[in-house]
Amino acid sequence: MYTRLRQFFSTIYSRMQVRAPSQLVVVSIPILHYDDTESAKASRRQLKEAIYTTLFNMNVPAVCAINQATLALYAARRTSGIVVNIGFQVTSVVPILHGKVMRKVGVEVVGLGALKLTGFLKELMQQNNISFESLYTIRTLKENLCYVAYDYEAELLKDT
Template sequence: MSFEKPAVVIDSGSFNIKAGFACDNHPVSMFRTLVGRPNFLKGGYGREYYDVYIGDEAAAEVMDLEVNHPVVRGNIENWDNMEMIWHHLFYRELKVAPEDRAVILACGATSTMEEKIKCCEIFFETLNCPALCIQSQPVLSMYGSGTTTGICVDIGYDTTDIVPIFEGGMVKYAHLQTGIAGFQISKYLKKTLEERDLLKNNLSLEVIEDIKKQYLYATTNCAMSINKKIYKLPSGEEIDVSNETFMGAEFIFQPDLLDDNGKKCVSLHDAVITATLKCDAELRLELYNAIVTCGGMATVPGINERLQMEIQDNIKKSVTILTSTEPYAVAWLGGATFAGLSDAKSLWIQKKQFEDYGEKIIKNKFM
């Protein structure tokens, strides 16, 4: 399906939302999936005028705001706030009118049909988009890596999804979640630094996320000495985070080390192997030859090498991990690629079709 103007590609993640135009090779806008309102209102919205903070503005004022994450574990839970974020995205970030642009929307691996129907209602009835295509993030991540068959290993902020993909379709019965993601690691960092009384008055989500982003690393040799890591707090004080940054990534491969209130978690490599074994035997070799790592936590140095080593040690066969310099944007890039495929034209819904057929066409297109 051809459009007069490049389609808008939106990947609404639990931590960040990525958006841009299908003609580009990188998202134009990326900001926190966050909405904040003044906490002095205490939920009494609508009684007086107040400012609503969206994205990074909300993150910067988090101590003075009542914040909400509309996307939780890949699913949209607060539709009013999500609609505000999309509106902000078009008019303030991309600076385009939604009625002029077709949209490709990346949804979570566990997204329900009800969620897809609600997305269509907002994009067609509220934003007046001319056409919409909804595809799962794991499928688009495979397109973004140049293949249509493999295993998507999406290590996000609050969920890690292992999803086998066969010829552009999810093998849903083989989908697994490990129970360990960026949120659990952030929680561990915060807890240990608080116990050591290192954060003091500088405790904030941004400090924790900055430590995680800058210093976390995975190693292929757990017996090696821990690399010394020093972090400079906003106050100027320097703290030693060597042990925390080593253990943070180690939990992904040894979840038993993490005390998370008895929650049962699975190591990343075990989840990949189990998901593969759930698929047909003749498909497994092809899956192992295209393991795609993506999501914010996939940026951790050494994580791909460690994952490859652990899988190969267990199955006694070589595997191939398709890496990217920007794994957090792989699903978005896949959406941009998908928008240009002539074979994908049958998967778009036009506004006129939605008005004529409603939920029926959504179920036919986006099952």
């Protein structure tokens, strides 16, 4: 694992044309791997240690590992909130209070992501006799034309 990580980080530094000793690193950890089983904790710990070892051996001055949901809140200049992350294959809902994931309140990870949504959109379009050769075209349409309505009732009244 160490060799792969070193090669991975070396490639990143090379492509970005930066020196490792001059860059602090923030590593984001997906919430999907944030369950409380002992094997999951051990696996996370082992991965973090391997990343830390690799980066420190490359002379990186500092490394911080943080889960993606908390990082998203920090990016919005918040420390508390509910983060909904719709990924490629899963959607997660993560409550966070003062920078801490509230596991006891309930972190939800649902096996429904952007890929299934694209497939569902394809089915809806086929029911209306609209078909495309590739999922790429449907994905592009979804990304450019679909949205979540702020006021659902008002949205239904629109003639679109």
